[in-house]
Amino acid sequence: MSEVSTVKSRASVMMYNNEKKAWEPAEGVRGMSHVQVYHHEGNNTFRIVGRSMTDHQVVVINCSIIRNMKYNAATPTFHQWRDQRQVYGLNFHSKDDAAQFKDAVDEALDTL
Numbered sequence: 001m002s003e004v005s006t007v008k009s010r011a012s013v014m015m016y017n018n019e020k021k022a023w024e025p026a027e028g029v030r031g032m033s034h035v036q037v038y039h040h041e042g043n044n045t046f047r048i049v050g051r052s053m054t055d056h057q058v059v060v061i062n063c064s065i066i067r068n069m070k071y072n073a074a075t076p077t078f079h080q081w082r083d084q085r086q087v088y089g090l091n092f093h094s095k096d097d098a099a100q101f102k103d104a105v106d107e108a109l110d111t112l
């Protein structure tokens with residue numbers, strides 16, 4: 001699969017629980033993950049993939065970056081976006097990690 005990773009940042013992956021009106025760690029993981037933007041050059045698609053730092057086999061998040069998706073940097077270290085099912089949040093290890101990740105997402109959105 002000709003996918004290239006354009007960024008690798010450290011973040012804890014969160015999902016918003018609409019019933020509880022609260023952010024919860026993504027399924028199956030506590031603590032930090034490596035979050036990456038993968039570009040499939042063949043069909044010019046992008047996805048956000050997160051893998052647990054403690055066990056790289058555990059894929060914590062795997063969602064497409066769709067055209068015109070709004071990626072919201074709510075704070076310098078907490079970014080969020082939504083799809084029809086979920087609201088996703090990334091609580092970054094540092095402002096640098098967050099800024100690098102946002103640049104890669106913005107770049108993806110520019111080419112979609």
Ligand SMILES: CCOC(=O)[C@@H]1C[C@@H](CC)[C@@H]2C=C[C@H]3CCN(C(=O)[C@@H]4CC[C@H]5C=C[C@]6(CCCN6C(=O)[C@H](Cc6ccccc6Cl)NC(C)=O)C(=O)N54)[C@@H]3C(=O)N12
Nearest residue numbers: 014016023070071072074075078080081082087088089091
């Ligand atoms: C510091 C203390 O932080 C906290 O205790 C918790 C735990 C912290 C991480 C472990 C996390 C960190 C940072 C803050 C930052 C603010 N924030 C919130 O949740 C705000 C506050 C009110 C609440 C209401 C709604 C909610 C939730 C669901 C989505 N959404 C929207 O507003 C969306 C956003 C959006 C905009 C554009 C495009 C996409 C999307 Cl998704 N809008 C729409 C139109 O969809 C949201 O983001 N909300 C975080 C927070 O509290 N916390």
